[in-house]
Every structure is written in structure tokens, then in C-alpha cells.
Amino acid sequence: xxxxxxxxxxxxxxxxxxxxxxxxxxxxxxxxxxxxxxxxxxxxxxxxxxxxxxxxxxxxxxxxxxxxxxxxxxxxxxxxxxxxxxxxxxxxxxxxxxxxxxxxxxxxxxxxxxxxxxxxxxxxxxxxxxxxxxxxxxxxxxxxxxxxxxxxxxxxxxxxxxxxxxxxxxxxxxxxxxxxxxxxxxxxxxxxxxxxxxxxxxxxxxxxxxxxxxxxxxxxxxxxxxxxxxxxxxxxxxxxxxxxxxxxxxxxxxxxxxxxxxxxxxxxxxxxxxxxxxxxxxxxxxxxxxxxxxxxxxxxxxxxxxxxxxxxxxxxxxxxxxxxxxxxxxxxxxxxxxxxxxxxxxxxxxxxxxxxxxxxxxxxxxxxxxxxxxxxxxxxxxxxxxxxxxxxxxxxxxxxxxxxxxxxxxxxxxxxxxxxxxxxxxxxxxxxxxxxxxxxxxxxxxxxxxxxxxxxxxxxxxxxxxxxxxxxxxxxxxxxxxxxxxxxxxxxxxxxxxxxxxxxxxxxxxxxxxxxxxxxxxxxxxxxxxxxxxxxxxxxxxxxxxxxxxxxxxxxxxxxxxxxxxxxxxxxxxxxxxxxxxxxxxxxxxxxxxxxxxxxxxxxxxxxxxxxxxxxxxxxxxxxxxxxxx
Numbered sequence: 001x002x003x004x005x006x007x008x009x010x011x012x013x014x015x016x017x018x019x020x021x022x023x024x025x026x027x028x029x030x031x032x033x034x035x036x037x038x039x040x041x042x043x044x045x046x047x048x049x050x051x052x053x054x055x056x057x058x059x060x061x062x063x064x065x066x067x068x069x070x071x072x073x074x075x076x077x078x079x080x081x082x083x084x085x086x087x088x089x090x091x092x093x094x095x096x097x098x099x100x101x102x103x104x105x106x107x108x109x110x111x112x113x114x115x116x117x118x119x120x121x122x123x124x125x126x127x128x129x130x131x132x133x134x135x136x137x138x139x140x141x142x143x144x145x146x147x148x149x150x151x152x153x154x155x156x157x158x159x160x161x162x163x164x165x166x167x168x169x170x171x172x173x174x175x176x177x178x179x180x181x182x183x184x185x186x187x188x189x190x191x192x193x194x195x196x197x198x199x200x201x202x203x204x205x206x207x208x209x210x211x212x213x214x215x216x217x218x219x220x221x222x223x224x225x226x227x228x229x230x231x232x233x234x235x236x237x238x239x240x241x242x243x244x245x246x247x248x249x250x251x252x253x254x255x256x257x258x259x260x261x262x263x264x265x266x267x268x269x270x271x272x273x274x275x276x277x278x279x280x281x282x283x284x285x286x287x288x289x290x291x292x293x294x295x296x297x298x299x300x301x302x303x304x305x306x307x308x309x310x311x312x313x314x315x316x317x318x319x320x321x322x323x324x325x326x327x328x329x330x331x332x333x334x335x336x337x338x339x340x341x342x343x344x345x346x347x348x349x350x351x352x353x354x355x356x357x358x359x360x361x362x363x364x365x366x367x368x369x370x371x372x373x374x375x376x377x378x379x380x381x382x383x384x385x386x387x388x389x390x391x392x393x394x395x396x397x398x399x400x401x402x403x404x405x406x407x408x409x410x411x412x413x414x415x416x417x418x419x420x421x422x423x424x425x426x427x428x429x430x431x432x433x434x435x436x437x438x439x440x441x442x443x444x445x446x447x448x449x450x451x452x453x454x455x456x457x458x459x460x461x462x463x464x465x466x467x468x469x470x471x472x473x474x475x476x477x478x479x480x481x482x483x484x485x486x487x488x489x490x491x492x493x494x495x496x497x498x499x500x501x502x503x504x505x506x507x508x509x510x511x512x513x514x515x516x517x518x519x520x521x522x523x524x525x526x527x528x529x530x531x532x533x534x535x536x537x538x539x540x541x542x543x544x545x546x547x548x549x550x551x552x553x554x555x556x557x558x559x560x561x562x563x564x565x566x567x568x569x570x571x572x573x574x575x576x577x578x579x580x581x582x583x584x585x586x587x588x589x590x591x592x593x594x595x596x597x598x599x600x601x602x603x604x605x606x607x608x609x610x611x612x613x614x615x616x617x618x619x620x621x622x623x624x625x626x627x628x629x630x
Contacts, residue, residue, distance in 0.1 A: 004112040004170055005221055005316060006064070013315070014065050023290070024315040025065075031311040032062045036074055040081040046091050047556045049099050052082040053106025053164075054309035060110035061312045063117070072117055079110060080122070083129035091557055095136040097149070098157060102305075104133055104164035105214070108171040127172065134168040137161060138177050141184075146380035153188045154367045155384045156200065156208025163215045170222050185215050189231040191370055193338035196236030199364045200387040201256020202244045202264040207303055209237060210269045210313070217272070217317075228276045238273045238282045242327060243334040243343045246398045248350040249285065250293045253343075253396050255358060257387035257410045259302030259552050259561075261403065265289045268313035275317060280325030287324055290314075302410075302552065302561070333454040333484075335461075338364045340392070340449035344459040346488040353399035353488025353586045359392035359463035361446040362438025372443050386436040390429045392447030393463035393480045394419035397490060399586030402528030406509050408565060410550040418548060418565070421465075422478055422494055422580070423505040430470040451618075453630035457486030458621045460630045474499030483611050486623055489597075491604050491611045494580035501574040506582065508532060509565040513543055521568060524589050531595035532568065535581040535604060540571045 006013060017025040035055050059075035062068070082088075082103060089099035108130055115123045141161070144150040149157035162181040169177030189212075198205040212234060219225050228234060244253045244264070252264035270286035273279055289297065298308050333344040340360030346352045361368035362385035371383035389411065397405035408418035414437045416428030431441055438445075447465040462481045469475040477497035484490055496504050508514070514521040514532065521532040521541070534541060546565040553559060572578045583597035583604050596606045603612035603620075610622040621628040 001112070001171075001173065003064070004109055004167070005217065006061075006113070007221065010064065017065060020320040021315055021318060024311075024318050028058060028062055028311040028315050031058050031308055032071060032074065034308070035059060035078065040078055042081065042084075044085040044087070044090050048304060048553060049082070049085070049088065050102035051305040051309060052078060053102035053104075054305060054312070055106070056082070056110035057106040058309060058312045060113040061315070064113040072114065075110060075114060076118070076122060079107060079126060082107060083126055088133055095133060096140040098160055100133055100137050101157075101161035101164035104130065104137065105167045108164075108167040112171045130168050130172060134165060134172065134174065134177055137165050138180060141165070141180060146378060146382075148384070151374075151380055151382045152384040153184075153191050153382060154199070154363055156204055156211070157384075158184065158188065159208055159211040159215070163211045163218070166215055166218055170218060181215065182219070185212075185219075185227070186230070188212070189227060189233065191366065192231055192233035193364050193366045194232040194236065195336040195338045196233055196238070196240040197336040197339035197341060197364060198237070198240070199256065199339055199360070199362070199367065199385060201254065201258045202241065202252040203254075203258040203260075203303055204256065204387050205237075205241060206264050206266050206269070210266055210272075210310075213269055213272045213276075213317075214313075234273070235277055238270070238277070238279055239334070240336055242281060242285065242330065243336075244356070246403070247345065247348075247352040247354050248401060249288060250296065251403075253356045254407045254409050255341075255356065255391060255394075255396070256389055257552070258407075259410050260300065261409075262297055263301040263303040263306075265293065265297050266307060266310060267294065268310040268317055271314060271319065272317040274322045275319035278322060280323050281327045281330070283322045284324035284326055304553075331454075333459050335452050335454060337449075338366050340365070340447070340463075342449065342452055342454070342459060342461045344454075344484040346486070351400050353397070355395060355397050355459070355482075355484050355488075355490055357395040357449075357461055357463070357482045359447045359449040359465060361448075362388050362441070368443075368446065383438070384436070385438045388438060389414050389419065390416045390432050390437045390468065391419040391421070392465040392468065393478070394421050395482060395490075395492075396420075397530060397584060397586070398528070399488060399530065400528030400588050402525040402589070404510060404523050404525055404528055404530040404586065405584065406511055406565065408509070408546075408548045409563060410552045410561065411548050412550050416468075417507065418509075418546060420507055420509055422480070422496065423507065424469055424473050424475055424478075424498065424502050426503065426505060427470065427473065429468040451630070455630065456621075456626065456628045457623070458628055458630070459484040460619055460621070473502065475502075481613065481619070483619060483621065485606070485609045485611065485621070487606075487609060488586050489606060489609065490584040492580065492582045492584075493613055494578075494582075496578045496580070498576055501576050503574050504572045504578045504580070506534075506570040506580045508568040508570075509546060510568075511566065513566045514568050516541075520595050527589055529587050529589040529592055531583075531585040531587065531592075531597070533583045533585070533595060533597040534570050535583060535597065535599040536570075536572070536579060538573065542569050542571075543567070544569055
């Protein structure tokens, strides 16, 4: 059987190592040198062993392209250890989850590339282990159909496990495995959100979406079937990812379970999307990350195995014929309706102001509605939205190279109070305080984003989230209107109502404590700051801390990551109806412009910009002599 992924192009790739792919070859060689200095644990550790998969693939490809014996011997050192483990995975679902998926993929590629060069007994031992682990994963996928990852079409575990099964199926000629994976991915591609958004957040996008590309690459090169245009998700997902970049492109918005603000780039995936869709923006970002941000991404990332082991895919997926295109001419605002997310920035410059605002049901609209249909028609539980936070109506603000209004990142016991939201009597959403916040909620528990308008440099949107509170609170209205001005100022209008008097609390989280200054609050962080001005009378403002604790991997139960948010709490007296009007003005921290926000009868005046909310609805937005109505 022809070698997977490289059939018919080994000579071409080998020649490119000293020309067009010299930088990618250097990355691969350096990664292989790194493996040479490591010691694979002789006994299966408690922690994840996913890294064995790409270790085998990197070393195997290096040998196949160069013929150097050292790479073959080093590859076997890793492969031999991995196949000696009785099970793949230890602390969580041995043989049936991510460890099995990662190792099936990487070691199956290694088998395909090395089997003619390995001694017969080693090749047979590797094949036997792949047969055993593939059968275990295949049987589990069948037995668990309609639950967990086997039918969780919007979840990274589904993509990784089925891609691993498919790779083993192609390498070992097991058509029942490849057919099962093909059936699954057909549904995945048909059901993914058309706008390219990912409810699991940027970090899990970076971790999971490469596996969709891995499978489609395998399918195309083994069966000649091109699914790159099946559905619209993959064609649009780079645009979504680009608009999640904070100014400077190094960090990212951390909605959802984001381990940190840096674990968001995949040079390999950017190269593949650039190649598949002739997208010069993806090529540009891949080059920028590779040249300027890669090592920070590698050592600061909280996601394992991380970006370093992707070296072999960087080489295989790089297409030098795609010219890079600087995204400086990309629109500065974008709307992704499935995730209910709008992003806005003053420019694509490194010191720009940037805002992200979102509101959607668990998993996004498509997943929420389709999962309900599967539940009703088949009795299946297909929605695993554990990485989607209770954050509808929440926002993030960055400016002048710093994050100012921040999200919580990874959290296990997820709560609305960890986001820039409004609490009712100090309480957040119904069903919160657990990992899967949206599990078993009624179908009607759907927040949404409406009245989205991107016009003349202004951004306007309204988030509705009253349906997410405990019915005992009698909450009738929690509507947040967000306006971003052409100069990057932020105006928030919260209209709130309940059946009886309640205490309403506006939350603003930051990395560093805010400081009171003449009735306003200065939120500073490094080079950037924002003036926060509460424009609602008769409120109480206090500074508190919000502690976040997380274990971002079930494979290492003892792991605990803690983080403290600095929180401003702005609270009204008890009342049945309330309004918060709040302004945020970004500035440079070392030489800040003075705050300018003042209240006018129906809105906020900054002098050179004005935001008014007339009684009949909508907004009137004024910059100089130009007026925009939304």
C-alpha cells in the first residue's frame, strides 16, 4: 500500500527540503533533535500520553525523507515504548478517548511510512498493537452511539478519536473503520456552524479543528474525495479565527475554556487553510507566527502537546505558491451569528482598541437546535458544550497592547459571576456552578444577540439573557446594549426588570485592581488603561476579588490552575426595574488622555462622539456632524 499523505510526492518533498521548504525542514529537524534528548517513560504515566503520536510521526517522516538511520532508531524508541503499554490512556477512559485517538493517528502514519524499513518483527508488533487499539476504539464508538464523543459532532473528542480511527483504518486496510469515520465526518461537516465560529473558544479551536483538516487531507489523498467545500464551516473558520486575534496578533480573545490568551495559534493549520482555500491571509498569519511569535506560543502555552509537535504537518501542508496577504484591509468589525458574537477594533494596528461581545445558547444556535432535534427524534444526547461558559452578554476589551476588561479563561465550576455580566440578588444563571452549564437546561433557555449593526465605524448589538436565570427570581428582562464608537470607546446600557424588587450588580473584571479617580475608575494594565465611568446615580461601587480554579485535563486529576480576577461590583438598591449606563474609554497608561464621558438625558456625550438611546428604541450615534441611526 502507498504511504499515507505522501504517496507520489516523496521525491518532490525531498527536493523541497533545501529550497521552498527549508524553513519547515529546519523545524522538523529541530523537533526530532528535541525527541533525542527526552526519555519516554517506561511505564504508562498517570498524565496524558498524547505526545507519543506526533513524536512517532515526526521522526518517521524525517527518516522517510532523508533516509538517515538515526531517525529510524529514534522513532522506534518512542514507538516501542508506546506499544508496550497495555492500554492507551490511564486516568480517563483508557483506550476510548484522546490518548487512543492521538496515538492511533501518529503511530499509524509511522507504520505507513516505516514498515518497509523496520525489521519484520518490529513492524508486526506495531501492526498488532494498532489492530488491538483500533478495534477497541471502533467497538466503543459503536457501543456508545448517541452519547459522548461518538455522536458529539461539535466536539474536539469526536474529531480526534474518529481521525485516529480513520488513519489506522487506511494504514491497516480496515474499511469498516474508515467507513465509520467517514459517516461521522459527513455529519460533522454538514452540522458545523456556517459562520466558521467555535463555541469551545479559540484554544479548543486550535486544538480540535486541525483534526478536521487531518481527516479531510487523509480522505482526499486516499479516496480522492474532496470535502473541503462540504458545508461552509472550514471555508469560513479562518475569518472567525482572524477576528479573535487581539491587536498585535500574538494573543487572542479568551471566551470559553481558554487555558490562557496565547494558546491559540497553529502554523500547520493556517498553512492548510491557506492551501485549501487559496487564502493569503492565513498564509500571512502562519508566517507571522512562525517568524515572530512561535517560541512564545510554544513555551507559554498551557495546551499539550502544543505547537512544537506539529512540525511534520507544517512541512506537509505548506504551499509556497499561496502569496501572503496582510489583513490590514480586512473589515475592522465582524458578526458571527451562530455564536452570537460581534467583534470590533479601531484598526489592525498593534495599539488598536478591540472589543468582543457575545450571546448565544450552549454550543451556538446550530448545535443547540440540532441537538434538540436528535434528542427528540432519536433519543441521542449529542451536545457536549462543557467548554462553553455562561457568558451571554459578556464582553472583553483590549487596547494599547493590554487586556483591560477580561474574561476568566478556563473554569471548571462555571459561573456567570466570572464574566462581565449582571447578577440578580448576587446570583447568576440557573444550573451554573458545574462543568457542563448547559446540560439538561430546557430548550427555551436561549440567550441571543439581536439588533446587530456595523455601520460608519460604529458597532451596535443587544444581548438578551433573562431566560438564563432561575425562574424563582422572576427575571423578566436582562437586555444589554453595547455600542463601540469609531474611536474605540465603549458604551453599555443594561435594561433590567423582575417581578419584584431585586438587587442588580454590574461586574467588570480586570487583571489588576481598578483605582478610584474623581468619581471614575482607572483600569490599568501595563501599557494600556481604560476609564470606567458609572453614569447611573444611586449605586454602590466596591472592589473585590474573584477566584477561578480549573483542571484543564481529565488525564491529570491532580492538576489545579488558579487565577484571581480583580472585580468592580456596581450595585443598585433593591428595585423591580433598573438601568445601568456605563462608559469605558481606552487610553495609553503612561500618558493617558483625560476621561470625557458625561451623562446626557438619553445617553452619553464624549464631546467629539455621542451615543443616545431614544425612548422609542434603537440608538442615535453621532461623530462630528455625521449622525447614524440604528
